[in-house]
Amino acid sequence: MKSMTGYGRGEFQESNKSFVVEIKTINHRYNDILVKMPRHISHLEEMVKRSIKEKVNRGRVEVYINMESVEGNDVEVAVNLALAKSYKEAAEKISRELSIAGELSLESIMKFPDVLKAEKLEDDEDELKRALYGALEKAIEALVGMRSREGEKLREDMIEKLGNIDSKISEIEKRAPLVVSEYKEKLNQRISDMLEGKYELDESRLANEVAYFADKSGIDEELVRLRSHISQARSTAQSEGAVGKKLDFIVQEMNREANTIGSKVGDIDITNMVVDIKTEIEKVREQVQNIE
Incomplete structure (x- = not known):
């Protein structure tokens, strides 16, 4: 026999994704589940609800999901080699035409616009699911434990x-x-x-x-x-x-x-x-x- 009142929290990190899931339940005649999560992963909401319904049969369930990317792991630096070559060739042409001595350093080329560009990596779907489910499973386990004790x-x-x-x-x-x-x-x-x-x-x-x-x-x-x-x-x-x-x-x-x-x-x-x-x-x- 379980109480309808309870709370559970779970954390899990998978590669470059970290999730924190909090679940609160209160009295309700039916099984009413409300999920608040980042919009760009809202397609996983049904998976969250199914997992909760397997363990919670009755009560109002409020689920709060927070996702963070591990710093630096979700960004890739792209190099525009063609543009860098163009900058180098242009600098050499200026040096020849104007008889200005000098060499273009690597550091200088890297500072030119659009030679280097930081791009956000696309989320890996399997990785997202594993990380979310890991945190969700811990939160549900803590919730069920509290409801059972009560x-x-x-x-x-x-x-x-x-x-x-x-x-x-x-x-x-x-x-x-x-x-x-x-x-x-x-x-x-x-x-x-x-x-x-x-x-x-x-x-x-x-x-x-x-x-x-x-x-x-x-x-x-x-x-x-x-x-x-x-x-x-x-x-x-x-x-x-x-x-x-x-x-x-x-x-x-x-x-x-x-x-x-x-x-x-x-x-x-x-x-x-x-x-x-x-x-x-x-x-x-x-x-x-x-x-x-």
């Missing part, structure tokens, strides 16, 4: 909260049978007070009323389903891969059962326990929003 913390905390909910369910299970017997006693006492001993109590009608109350306020099914959801959440939390959406659905079902229990039972003690359960469920829901 995910483990979330898992441990979520398991603890599910345990708290389970404990409250056990308390409700102990309290629930007493609610019916207490209702029977209160109803019996209320009717007896109203009859004031002048009329005989109809036990069969009392039993029917109690049975109706027990059926109406029965929460056994809801408690069983809530426990089942807790078991599913625990099992899912131990699974690998993207489990955030599944956990989100399970938490919604847990909240639905808790609401039903609260609406069916009028007992104040159980109502308070349901409030505690819903509080824990909300905490789990907040954590699930950050799970991949």
